[in-house]
Amino acid sequence: MSPARHKDEVLSAFQKVSLSGVEVEDPRTFQDYIEKHNNLFRYRLYFPQELFKDKAVIDFGCGTGEVDLILASWGTNVLVFDFNQHSIDRALGLRDTFDFDSRLKFTVGDVDNFAISDAT
Numbered sequence: 590m591s592p593a594r595h596k597d598e599v600l601s602a603f604q605k606v607s608l609s610g611v612e613v614e615d616p617r618t619f620q621d622y623i624e625k626h627n628n629l630f631r632y633r634l635y636f637p638q639e640l641f642k643d644k645a646v647i648d649f650g651c652g653t654g655e656v657d658l659i660l661a662s663w664g665t666n667v668l669v670f671d672f673n674q675h676s677i678d679r680a681l682g683l684r685d686t687f688d689f690d691s692r693l694k695f696t697v698g699d700v701d702n703f704a705i706s707d708a709t
Contacts, residue, residue: 596672596699611655614686619658626659638663649700654680654693661692670698 613619630636642664651657651669653676660667661684671677677695684693 599673611653613655613658613683616687619687622655623659623662626656641665649698649703651680651695652676654683654695657693657695658683658687658689661689662687665692667693669693669695670700670703671695672697672699 611622613622627638630638641660644665646660646665646667648657648667648669649671651671652673654669657667657669657680669680671680674697677697680693680695684690684695
């Protein structure tokens, strides 16, 4: 299957089902979600959240951006791409709900067309 056809099939599927099974819109649920990831990164993966503070991260295929919200809550600056406009719309709504505007930049984009400069 060609990459273009695969992307079309993925987009079609996302338009038929819920974008994410993670419902973090409620502030209490969001705090629980962050705490679970804090524990995962610190105690299972041995990456304490302090390692992410003031770092820059690029996330290709972000989906609806829940993990990127966690990174932003740790002080990470995240440039985020997904080729599904519906996913980006939800991610933007979550970003605005939790006021991470200065740390998260969501863009409809495609890893196949992303140019990285030599200095990056």
